[in-house]
Amino acid sequence: MARGVGKVKNAYEEMMKEGRRLLRVGGPAAVSLRNIARGLGCSAGVFYNYVCNVEDVRRHVAREVLGELRACLRVAARPGAGPFRLVAQARAYRSFWRMEPGSFAFTFRHDSPYPVAKQEELVGWFWPDLARLGPEQEGVAWYTRVHGLMHLEISRVLEPAMAEALWQDLCGGLAAAARHQAPEPGAPQAA
Secondary structure, eight states, X not given: OOOOGGGSTTHHXXXXXXXXXXXXXXXXXXXXXXXXHHHHTSOGGGGGGTOSSHHHHHHHHHHHHHHHHHHHHHHHTOTTOGGGHHHHHHHHHHHHHHHOHXXXXXXXXXXXXXXXXXXXXXXXXXXXXXXXXXXXXXXXXXXXXXXXXXXXXXXXXXXXXXXXXXXXXXXHHHXXXXXXXXXXXXXXXXX
């Protein structure tokens, strides 16, 4: 029997969870109020008590996706990883998006709630280690390389062997850049 969203204690959270589930199984096109309502067993009109439109749901889902990515990058950045910390994070970034190709397309499409124009903000928010690389724009430049390669891999523009070779090259460059990285705030300074 279908459960009505009005009978769910945390209706807003349930709507967002269903939006996230739809994104995982059906890609960006599946995230609609009608599909969320169908999944929760209620009418789409009920949602207007909680959200203004489907874009509210999409913004929330995009924030959730980036929050999950941020958590993955933090795990990869465990203390003591040294100059290869950025390489570990690049690999975590790649693994996350390879597991979530629909989320990648949804989060970074041209009309995303997080447009490309805000890359500096994104880098600083979910990948602070990358933001500390050298001059102000250096972290954004590295992020653009990592993100661009991920886009090419997910969209299957690159053959798998070529993608792997490019990732190896990119990780080598990140490791070299990390050796010259600005120290983490609060890290002990070398004498």
